[in-house]
Amino acid sequence: MDFAEGQKAFCFEPDPTKARVLYEARILSCFTAGSIMKKKCYKVHFLGWNNSWDRVVPETHLLPFNEDNKKLKKTLELTIRIKNNRKRKRKINEILKTYFGKKPKLESDDSGSESSENEASKETVDFDDLYRSFVESQQISLKQATEDFKKESITPKVLKFDMPARLKLKLREDSANISRKKKVASLPAKLNLLQIFSLFLESCSKNMVEDIILESLNGIRIIFDNTFSNTLLYKHERPYWEAYISDQVDPSPSVSEVRETRRSAKKRFQKSPTDDIQSHNFISTENLEELRKKKAPSTVCGCIHFLRIFTSLPQVFTSMRMSEEKQKRAVEILGNLLR
Secondary structure, eight states: OOOOTTOEEEEEOSOTTSOOOEEEEEEEEEEEEOSSSOEEEEEEEETTSOGGGOEEEEGGGEEEOSHHHHHHHHHHHHGGGOOOHHHHHHHHHHHHHHHHSSOOOOTTOOOSSHHHHHHHHHHOOOHHHHHHHHHHHTTOOHHHHHHHHHHHHSOOOOOOOOOOHHHHHHHHHHHHHHHTSOOOOOSSOSSOHHHHHHHHHHHSOTTSOHHHHHHHHHHHHHHHHHHIIIIIOOTTTHHHHHHHHTTOSOOOOOOSTHHHHHHHHHHHHSSOOOSOGGGGTSSOHHHHHHHHHTTOHHHHOOHHHHHGGGGGHHHHHHHHTOOHHHHHHHHHHHHHHTO
């Protein structure tokens, strides 16, 4: 099947040593590789991932983006819970055989029999060779490609983010409550970050490019979860947070400032939050369950914790070496989110 540039697709994990699961991807370009046996290959971007993970894959790694394959993706994700590698691989093979009627032909798969090994040796794709073919197919010299890489490696200019005055006041109040009054926001928040994002998606107009928003929100969620404990907690909050994630705090409903956050959210969105966060494909059911199980900050913390990330955005952008284009997209979406 042919895939067009910009089209969404499902892509099998390119690394044969890892679980053969499916990822949502977007086609960046298509080209033909191989001097003798011409093979159609695609450069893909995995949605929600940094572009450093963009890969060149053969056509056999791609599936159309439809409901049937979406169900297959969820079924394959369940196998990640199987700890034994051999059992997991066997289960994945069973699923794929049932779905396709036979095991799908993936060039990077290892094979057990001698005949299949010979066949695989003919079909194995050298990804370095694929990339060189990609560069050649786009008529870009290796010298120019190297120069482009060096330009991309230079730390980009960090954009400033102007926070509304009312939210700056909220942050000052938050700081005073914790530093002076020794008060902390109770957990879990009645309206957590994932629910806030879900409400935001429901409020977006249909003419907005939803895929870009989903990808950006997921990136922001990852930043929040990864920087929370080291960057976004006050000294006086740390013992409470550590006690909470170790199940030493009674997870009763919050009576903190989140109550005000929820009222303002209801007024803005005219709809109460639901747990159906994955209805927008923002995050899969399995990933959501995993995040909840390990009490990821985005599943238990609310608006006031999220606001703190804006004071650290320049450092976050610098550490992630985000391009100016991606910074602009993130800042635009964050601005709309805070309106």
